[in-house]
Amino acid sequence: MVDQVGHRAIVLGGSMAGLLAARVLSGAFAEVVIVDRDKLIGVTEARRGVPQGRHVHGLLARGQQILEELFPGFTADAIASGIPTGDLGELRWFFNGRQLEPATTGLICVSADRPVLESQVRSRVQQLPNVVFREQRDILGLVTTEDNSRVTGVRVQAQTQGSEVETLDADLVIDATGRGSRTPAWLSELGYERPAEETVKIDLTYTTRHYRLRDESILDGQLSINPVSTPSHPRGAFFSRIENGRSIVSLTGVLGDSAPTDPEGFLDFVKSLPVPDVYEVIHDAEPLDDPVSFHYPASQRRRYEQLDRFPERFLVLGDAACSFNPVYGQGMTVAALEALTLRDHLAKGMPDPLSFEADIAKVIEVPWSISAGGDLGFPGVEGERTPEMMVANAFTIRLQAAMTHDPEVTRTFMRVAGLVDPPDAIQSPDITFRVLGPELVGAILTAHPELGAELQGLVVGVLLGNQQEPAAA
Ligand SMILES: Cc1cc2nc3c(=O)[nH]c(=O)nc-3n(C[C@H](O)[C@H](O)[C@H](O)COP(=O)(O)OP(=O)(O)OC[C@H]3O[C@@H](n4cnc5c(N)ncnc54)[C@H](O)[C@@H]3O)c2cc1C
Numbered sequence: 001m002v003d004q005v006g007h008r009a010i011v012l013g014g015s016m017a018g019l020l021a022a023r024v025l026s027g028a029f030a031e032v033v034i035v036d037r038d039k040l041i042g043v044t045e046a047r048r049g050v051p052q053g054r055h056v057h058g059l060l061a062r063g064q065q066i067l068e069e070l071f072p073g074f075t076a077d078a079i080a081s082g083i084p085t086g087d088l089g090e091l092r093w094f095f096n097g098r099q100l101e102p103a104t105t106g107l108i109c110v111s112a113d114r115p116v117l118e119s120q121v122r123s124r125v126q127q128l129p130n131v132v133f134r135e136q137r138d139i140l141g142l143v144t145t146e147d148n149s150r151v152t153g154v155r156v157q158a159q160t161q162g163s164e165v166e167t168l169d170a171d172l173v174i175d176a177t178g179r180g181s182r183t184p185a186w187l188s189e190l191g192y193e194r195p196a197e198e199t200v201k202i203d204l205t206y207t208t209r210h211y212r213l214r215d216e217s218i219l220d221g222q223l224s225i226n227p228v229s230t231p232s233h234p235r236g237a238f239f240s241r242i243e244n245g246r247s248i249v250s251l252t253g254v255l256g257d258s259a260p261t262d263p264e265g266f267l268d269f270v271k272s273l274p275v276p277d278v279y280e281v282i283h284d285a286e287p288l289d290d291p292v293s294f295h296y297p298a299s300q301r302r303r304y305e306q307l308d309r310f311p312e313r314f315l316v317l318g319d320a321a322c323s324f325n326p327v328y329g330q331g332m333t334v335a336a337l338e339a340l341t342l343r344d345h346l347a348k349g350m351p352d353p354l355s356f357e358a359d360i361a362k363v364i365e366v367p368w369s370i371s372a373g374g375d376l377g378f379p380g381v382e383g384e385r386t387p388e389m390m391v392a393n394a395f396t397i398r399l400q401a402a403m404t405h406d407p408e409v410t411r412t413f414m415r416v417a418g419l420v421d422p423p424d425a426i427q428s429p430d431i432t433f434r435v436l437g438p439e440l441v442g443a444i445l446t447a448h449p450e451l452g453a454e455l456q457g458l459v460v461g462v463l464l465g466n467q468q469e470p471a472a473a
Helices: 016-025 061-070 074-080 114-126 183-189 263-271 277-282 331-347 353-375 387-402 407-417 423-427 429-447 455-464
Strands: 006-012 029-035 085-087 092-095 108-110 131-134 137-144 151-158 165-169 172-175 196-212 224-228 236-241 247-253 292-303 314-316
Touching: 006 016, 006 151, 006 165, 016 029, 016 061, 016 114, 016 172, 016 331, 061 074, 061 108, 061 331, 074 085, 074 108, 074 114, 114 131, 137 165, 137 183, 151 172, 196 263, 196 353, 224 277, 236 277, 247 263, 247 277, 263 277, 292 353, 314 353, 331 353, 353 387, 353 423, 387 407, 387 423, 387 429, 407 423, 407 429, 423 429
Parallel strands: 006 029, 006 172, 029 131, 092 224, 172 314
Antiparallel strands: 085 108, 137 151, 151 165, 196 247, 196 292, 224 236, 236 247
16 A cells, blocks of 8 residues: 555545545555545435536536546546537537637547536546545544644544544545635634635526437537627526436526526526527427526635645645636636646645645636636626736637637637636737737737737737727628
């Protein structure tokens, strides 16, 4: 057994972030224990501890790549088990009521129901000989040294009646209990500061229903239809073909708007989307369940890395550290990126909590700026709008328009939104030129010849004064 960093690591929470953390911990500890309040093994349906699991979960391209790296053959196994896959750029995407020009990106979309995706990851983690699942156990709190400087284990209690509280010793404890994480309260009880929290209130509701299509040929071989919510067209939807001949539709309403859960109201909301495509596909499909809603009040980022003190041998990751507006599809992929960060830290020995939190803050930065920045493009969302953000949002409107006719722009966007490439890729001179068009670029360069190929600064001034959606090229 591997024992180079410590004997036992305990992961609190056995959802996506916890499973991926356990995967990398298994290479550094003799034993890894995953504790969760739900039954996990064999579960392929949405469960109580992950209520968002009933709703569409897109896995970003970078997430798929990391799953493949951590579990070689993951995608082939998913396909073999009946999960449909496709090229992310070839899905039917709409922004502002206009369809994007499809682009072959080579980026793979694994189109699984969220609980099924989790079960695929879980079964690979189950195969690791040194990972143990302690299911149906409530996590009650941390155990620490007398001076509270170091975490030495956790207190858990099985849900069977009359069960005693158990103490599990650990050399390292990881909080992956999701957005409802008790770490801020635990820190306070132990005499530490709570982390500062940033929130962006989007007041979003997902409403979801599963279907079986009467005839899948109506999809023209496409995997999904996504009219994405934008400030000019705030109602959105994600329709995806998933495993076992089923399909899923999640309708999204922002700033208090929400799709009703009665079948008629649900279909009326579908009809009110900016494009008819989702309605055409589902109006005569067989519903497999009743619509269910999930309210998501705000994105929430806990700034653990800014604390001066933190207990040793204790880390926080996944939604417990940052929960992103789900329409950007980032949570699972960020959890996967954080697992890689954890692996890098473990390669150097026992992780130092504050330096680990500082490193995952770097991982969180780009997706947070995409999601928080994107949300602040909705005039009704409260929050400070920096000039950079306003420029980025104005540029995004033009970018979305360019994607309706230029597959190269679509391809680049898919790589950036999929967290495969950094945002700089979208601001390259080539893409900037394609997005702004020759006339605007020519006007900018005439006005400011000294700036030459450095288009970025020019874009700022021009776009800040002109945030209207441009006409189709
Ligand atoms: C509506 C919606 C749609 C989303 N869509 C996407 C998407 O398209 N793509 C994407 O990547 N992400 C999406 N997300 C985010 C995604 O669900 C999470 O990022 C992902 O599940 C990883 O979260 P996590 O593992 O950190 O926490 P969670 O998934 O919330 O899991 C926490 C785990 O901890 C356990 N737990 C919590 N407290 C206790 C306790 N006291 N005792 C014992 N066990 C406990 C729970 O049972 C659960 O298993 C969406 C989120 C929402 C709300």
